[in-house]
Amino acid sequence: MKYLSVTEIAKKWNLTDRSVRKYCQDGKIPGAFLTGKTWNIPEDCEKPERAKRKSSKPQTLLDILMEQKSSKLSGGIYHRIQIDLTYNSNHIEGSRLTHDQTRYIFETNTIGITDESVNVDDIVETANHFRCIDSVIDNAKYELSEKYIKELHLILKSGTGDSRKDWFKVGDYKKLPNEVGGMETVLPENVHTEIRKLLDTYHAKKQIVLDDIIDFHVQFEHIHPFQDGNGRVGRLIMFKECLKHNITPFIIDEQHNIFYYRGLKEWNTEKRFLRDTVLSCQDKFYDVLKYFRLDKVVVM
Secondary structure (H helix, E strand, O other): OOOOOHHHHHHHHHOHHHHHHHHOOOOOOOEEEEEEEEEEOOOOOOOOOOOOOOOOOOOOHHHHHHHHHOOOOOOOOHHHHHHHHHHHHHHOOOOOOHHHHHHHHHHHHOOOOOOOOOOOOHHHHHHHHHHHHHHHHOOOOOOOOOOHHHHHHHHHOOOOHHOOOOOOOOOOOOOOOEEEEEEOOOOOOHHHHHHHHHHHHOOOOOOOHHHHHHHHHHHHHHHOOOOOOOHHHHHHHHHHHHHHHHEEEOOOHHHHHHHHHHHHHHHOOOOHHHHHHHHHEEEEHHHHHHHHHOOOOOOO
């Protein structure tokens, strides 16, 4: 039998010498043997088939946010979400900080010079909301729990004027009855039981879809478990659950604010209003994903 060198086989198979040598070392060429440091390869041997590469699992939006958060990437989707979600969610609740001021706080950790007076709580809650989003990203894969819901409230309201009030419990349920939109909410003594029932119902679902996340939010807001901060905590929970289940997230902005509140009020009798509002906000968020070329990583 005639034997060829590594170089001769490499030329015959259109490979590099290194690739052929690796095949020999791995025992993938029957009959090949060493003489000193030289490989002798049977002339009539067949070229080994390349092992098929395992297709890498497509990254999810959560994976990408975790990477960008960890690397402190500036100007990416993580950066954009921090500013847009914080500005809009706080603005719904009456914050007077502008989008640019919110951006400035995130990017420089300062408020900048302004001709108008600025509410200190607006600044504190903005900085706290950035931390809430980081927490949502870090904990998105975990099952939603009562403890975590309280943790989000603790992060959001720590250091605010409310935290210095005796009757206000930061990171815990309300002590006093409250209303939302002129409607009565669950009494303080019943909040724990109602939240547990809501979580049990949610976790009993075999597969979470967008309507399940919306429904959880509506029931959460009707319970209104905290003295203040319910809307922001509730919207953070929706964002977390969208990331967990790889559903396109959404940000309720000023344009959709009125429809959002109407939808919350009428969900239990007519789901179309809030669902359409959320879908419209999803479309806007999807456009942002397309800009960052990430539109293939989520489920619409």
